Amino acid sequence: MPITPELLELLACPLCHGDLHVDEARPALICPACGLLYPIKDDIPILLPEQAERLQPANGSPDTTPPAA
């Protein structure tokens, strides 16, 4: 099943429960708040922090901002 906007609304980052964004470049979901990229395998998002890739921190934004609960 492809990642639809409706499905994307149901998904949240397992760490901060924030919104996820689809990476345009490759099948993956990005949590900008955590700076993590969750891979999508066989159309299934792998929302496991231990499987996520750390993104380069956005320019200027500190990596230590606590997630909003």
Ligand SMILES: [Zn+2]
């Ligand atoms: Zn997050």
